Amino acid sequence: MLRAPRFVDAAVRAAEFVWTRLRAGGKLLHVWAGGQAKQDAYLDDHAFLAAALVDLYEATGHPHHLARARELVAALDARFHDGAAGGYFFTAVDAERLITRQKSGTDGSVPAGNAVAAHALLRLHHLTGEAGYRTRAEEILRLYHDEAAKNPFAYAHLLQALEFSTEGPTEVVVVGASGAPDTEALWSAIAPVYLPHRVLVASDPEAAETLSPARDRPAVDGHATAYVCRNFTCSPPVTDPAALRALLEAANG
Numbered sequence: 400m401l402r403a404p405r406f407v408d409a410a411v412r413a414a415e416f417v418w419t420r421l422r423a424g425g426k427l428l429h430v431w432a433g434g435q436a437k438q439d440a441y442l443d444d445h446a447f448l449a450a451a452l453v454d455l456y457e458a459t460g461h462p463h464h465l466a467r468a469r470e471l472v473a474a475l476d477a478r479f480h481d482g483a484a485g486g487y488f489f490t491a492v493d494a495e496r497l498i499t500r501q502k503s504g505t506d507g508s509v510p511a512g513n514a515v516a517a518h519a520l521l522r523l524h525h526l527t528g529e530a531g532y533r534t535r536a537e538e539i540l541r542l543y544h545d546e547a548a549k550n551p552f553a554y555a556h557l558l559q560a561l562e563f564s565t566e567g568p569t570e571v572v573v574v575g576a577s578g579a580p581d582t583e584a585l586w587s588a589i590a591p592v593y594l595p596h597r598v599l600v601a602s603d604p605e606a607a608e609t610l611s612p613a614r615d616r617p618a619v620d621g622h623a624t625a626y627v628c629r630n631f632t633c634s635p636p637v638t639d640p641a642a643l644r645a646l647l648e649a650a651n652g
Contacts, residue, residue, distance in 0.1 A: 407458050414455055417448060418467060427471065442479050442489045442512035445471045450519040453526070460577055460601025462608070465526065472523065475516060476535070485538040486513050504543035510556035513539050518560040525568055525598045528611030533564075540564060567630055568596040569650050570612045575623025577603050581638075582623040588640035589625075592647040 420436055421428045427440035427448070452468035455461075478491040481502060488500040489512065504513045520536035523529070540561050547554035547561075571589055575582030589599070602613035618624045619636045625643045627634040627650055637643045 407455075410451075410455055411459065414448075414452060414464070414467075427474065439491060439494050441491075442475070442487050442516070443509070445475050445479070446487075446512045446516040446519060447509075449475075450515050450522075453519055453522050456526075457599040460603070462606070465523075465610075468519065469523065469527075472516075472520065472532070472535075480535075484542065486542045487516055487539075504539070504546065504557055505550075505553045506556055511554075513543070514554070514556035514560055517557065518563060521560060521563050522568075522598060525570060525612065526600065526610055536560065536564065563596045566596055568598045569594050569647075570598045570600065570626075570628040571647070572600045572602055572613045572616050572626040572628065573623065574602045574604065574613060574616055574618045574625070576605065577601065579623060584640045585623050585625050585637075585643055588644040589647065592644060592651065594647065594651055 417427075421431055421440075423436065427444055428436040429438040429440045429444055430436065449468040449471040452464045452471070456464040456468070475487055478493060479487040479489075481488055484502075486502055486504070488502045490497065490500055502513070504511050506514065517536045517539040520532045520539075524532035524536065540557070543554060543557055544561075547557055551558060571594075573582060573585050573589075575585065598612065600610050600612045602609055602616065604618060612628065616624075616626050616633070616636075619638055622638045624636045624638050626636060627643075627646050629650065634646055637646060
């Protein structure tokens, strides 16, 4: 939002610490204490970290953050998913056996893990174009729909995910060399505009892979170029930062 490198750098360092120190045998762990990581991670650990990594992808444009988010979601599907009723259990299938495996959609002091997972899944769907992410998210939304209708205050984050799903996000694609002045100028125009539901895609023409929203979205005359899309309809290409900001503000109107 602020395009302040010190905040982004701090977030990247925190994510790198978690990824390199709080994992063992490919599994995420829950606690770091006394210089050691221990205890299997829960649903919330996976969901919140996946959401944070999607945020980091949007803040930096570096695809490895997105790849890690997808790895965490794959772990949720493999180890936490309730194949009978849908949604995710709080504990993994290979965790210590309890009397019952809890599964909840209600927020507490922090948003519910299932709600955070649903929101992250929807964002991944729009970033990658993979329908499976949306299928899992809609499964969670259906699972808690009736309860949320009766007690919306307890399901605030789930309802945010539901709104994201039904209204769809504004997709903003910036095509340009990473770090180039004209590319950064477009990102600076995007930063101050409040878009409650958005997906940001950085597309470097030299990158080996292109995410779904950026395909067939070329740069214009070698200049960094932005596209603003919604419901499969995109604006004409924009290269001027002021024009891009005006377009985004109009989309938010």
